[in-house]
Amino acid sequence: MTPTAGYADVVRDADGAVRITAAPVPSGPELPSPAPDFAQTVLDVAGAVLAWPLMEAGGPPSARIHDPGRAQQWLWAVYGERVAAAVHDLTAADGPSRVPVAAGALAGAAARLGLGHWALRWWPASGIDAIAALAPDLLGLEVAALTHHCHQLFDDGADQPDDCAAELIEEHEAGLDPLIRWWRTGIGPTGAADRVADVLRLLDDAADSAGLDGPGPRHLRAQLERNHQVDAHLDLGALFARPGGYALAAGRRPDPGGRTIARGTGANDWHRYPPGLLDSAETAVSWAAHALGARREIEVEALAHPAAPTAAVPLAAEVRVDGRRPLRVPLVRGADSWGGRAELELADGAGPVRIEVGVLLPGFDPGPDDPAGTAARAARDAVRELARRRLSAAAGPVPSDGSAHHTPGTPFLAETVAAATDEDY
Template sequence: MAGNGSLIHVAQGTDGTIRVAAGSPVLTHGDVDAVGPDFARSVLDVAGAVLVWPVLGEPGPPVAEVHDVQRAQQWLWAVYGEPTAAAVHACAAGQGEVSPVPAQLGALADAAARLGFAHWAARWWPTSYTDGIAVLEPDVLGLEAAALTHWCQQLFDDFGDQPDDCVPELIEEHRAGLGPLIQWWLSAPQPADTGRHLENVLRLIDDAADTAGLDGPSLRELRSALERGLVRTPVDAGALFARRDGYALAAGDAPVSGGRVVARGSGTNDWRRYPPGFVDAAEDAVSWTARALGARRRIEVEVVAHVAAPVAGAPLVAEVRVNGGPPSHVPLARRDDVWTGRADLDLSVYLDLPTTTPPPVEVGVLLPGFDPGAGPPGRADRDAVRALARRRLAAAARPVTSDDAYHTVSAPLLAETIAATATSEDY
């Protein structure tokens, strides 16, 4: 398994939390930023702990922040190996930092990393029409996350404080994807390993639904299909999952040109400031134009929309700062494939500037109430995430030659396999 041969360091912090990490022990206890910004790490809430993996770089053992050792003992040995479980127990018993122990990663470690990545992809996958990164079909992604969660039940317990232990909710939310998944599997697609991957996911969903007492036409269809087996009917997977929502006009006035252009430029597209599915992930998705209309100054903002962006009811705004002044919020409305908005600027920000000098303008996009606040620039990290998505889509277009490969984090998810066949017209 990936990461075997690593040394695991176990130490207790001043708050009593025990940190489990591979590699150098010099990282500050509790410093999850050492694993990267939030959009560059995957996270799982598990029994008695939080597990964190870097999405960028080589796969390896997760960093664990253990806050309840007794609950965590049910999975520590299966993820890191018996020596690590014993070291955590010794640390909790008051021995402080214990000697590094060898990692002995099992199948649960790989499955947990894969589940963490599925949750990451649902939140951070950099879908972009302009960058050519296809959208991941949300129902397919959600159903595979449900299957992986069921497979990883050893990570969870019945305390109810683990939001990632949500198999029934995931199945219910993404039932619409079951029919197309069943049709895809029944078609016996080539290469055959994709069919095995599909069957594994569907059987896990069936077992999870049965365990949770779920029922309904799509789940009964699933049980029937699994009982009768393949019928080998040719089908185009891309057509099964083709998006049909398209774009629609949103309420709000269309931008009105006119006036003298004072300045124009690109804004900052900080993925952390809005929920998934709102804005195209391209770095230049946010653009603005400042105009002079007599004594007035107006800012016009355009933001490329995500293909799944809501048409109405989403109070997305542009945050505008002029000449380092206080932020102004410009409401945005979705019109076709862009969010647009405009507002007059406060004339006072120009008083100390020569009239021929355009003021510095900073523009970002956010959702009030969701926005954690502007973070560090992050451009290099966002570029690295885009590169990762492109590599994974390229790999998903190639057949996987081993059943075991589907249990590793580097192997494609079903949603990635579908996205790899997409064209620009599909998203």
């Protein structure tokens, strides 16, 4: 008999959608409610959206089901038969129904796939905080393999952006050859070669199912048929080189003349720009106000993410003085940081002023998620601590018993590589 994994409330909303609200299984620090986007894992599946609190990813998800008929193909495999039956039997007149959850065969794999998409979007890479970046092609390929493994979650509908195994393989095809070479050498922690082989076979099956016939999938098929090891002197660092380096700190450039009258650290709100642009540390944004004769000028510097694009991106700093209307300062990508300067209106002899600085991408920015900053910062700190715990676990042996795809807590291969090559931090 499958053990009960808590319970779930099943109810129909006024708009006709069915909600499954699962009782969380605490496994980490509590986060503000509702949790910010970067502290949740979300998965678009057939007829529904699944969501797990990031710190409680081992428990059953909550769901908003807009098409119960389509969702029946996976409901029983995630929540168990009683929840699937409750959704099937629900009518508009029914009140909430509390139903035991018996985690099905797909529950752990679905949670792990959601976590993989979270890592692709929100992993808090930071040189300042010593959180290694994850090799994007390696992570993307493992998420593609997981997507294929979890094919029961998806159907032929066009409303499932996370049903993207073929697209992920094509986008991250550059990672196939290093991954094949890792498998052929057998290097890395104990059990890693078996995990790599499992991912490669899933990728081969996914490519075949999708009809992919490019150089990468053909090379993968040929190597799997050879099935032997060579190149034993390679190491993970050589296979998965990081895209660029990290600076040690922001705000260390010499002052460009004049007198520095104030300096500080700005807000680094992850909601206000896309992932992959800035170092994720709270102190990644710094500013300095200068007096140049009668003029006042502010200089803003934001440490770049190691994979940040060098092409033009209209990133900007938002500067507020004593809560007045914000000033936008365009930021230009340098070697390892974004920087910009603008004239600033400061009244002489008016005493201390309050200067607030944040970074945003106009058009993407939803606005500050927490005006006081305390709740959002606590959530970001919790996410950083989770990343550190996962990297620490990734430094140990890798499970090779076939359970990895069903266990959210098992490190991704990209985390294993990051933990094995973190001498720069």
